[in-house]
Amino acid sequence: MVIRYSYLWLREHRQGHEEGTKDRPCAIILAVRDRDTATQVVVVPVTHSSPESRDAALELPVAIKRHLGLDSERSWVILSEINVFEWPGPDLRRVGYRDDSSVAYGFLPPRFFVELRRRFLALETAARSRRIRRTE
Template identity: 35%
Template sequence: MSYDDIRKATVIRYPYLWAREARAGETEGGKERPIAVGVRVVRADGDLVLFFPITTKEPEKARFAVEIPAIERRRAGLDADRRCGSSRRQSFYLEPEPPIGRFSKAFFLPLLREFIVRRKAFIEVVRFR
C-alpha cells in the first residue's frame, strides 16, 4: 500500500493494539483487523494518523462507538451481514496491502465531528518509530 492511500474514511487492515494491551506492555496487536482512517496529518517529523478500529463485539456503554449500517459495511469492503462498529485509536505500523474499501462522507464526517467534540475523554496509545 502506498502511504498516499491512507486518507480519511479509508478502511485498511491493521494489527490493532488496544489501550489495555499497551498498558500491559504489549507492542503489537493480537490480530489484524479492519480499521478506518480518521485523520492523517502530514508532518516533517512523522505523520500523525488517527485510527478507528472496527469490531463485531458489542462495545462497552461508556465507549465512543457507532454501529456501521449495512450499506456502509458494503462500501468499506466489510461483511454486510455481520453487525460491526467503530471506535478510536492511533499507532504507526501498517501492512503493505491496498485499502479494502471506504466509508461515505455522509456516514463518516458526523462520526469524526463527534470524536472531535469528545476527544479529551479518550485514552490514546502513542507510538514512535
C-alpha cells in the same frame, strides 16, 4: 479510508504488548504531515464486540460494510481510543482478497465520515478518548 491494521488496544498496551493481537479494519480519522514530511495517521478500530458505551462508538451500517467488502455481522467503530503512527508503518496489513500492495478496504461515505468525525471530536474535546502512540 478504512485500512487493515494491527490495532493495539489500550488494554493490550497496558499489558506491555507492542503489537495488536488481531489485524482488523480501522478508519483513518486524521492524517497530518509534520515538518519532517512524515505523515502522522490517527486510526480508530472496527470491532464486532458490542461497545460498553454507545456514545463512544458508531455502528457501521450493513450497506457500508458491504461496500467495504466486510462481513455482514454487526460492527462498531470505537471512538474512545486511537492509535497514532507514522505512515506507512510496519503494522499495516494486506487486505486478503485485494492486490498484494493494498492495505485499503475503501472509503467511508462522506456523510457517515462527517458523523464519525463529529462524535470523535466531541470525545476528544471532553478528554474522553485514549491515545496509543505506536512504535516503529
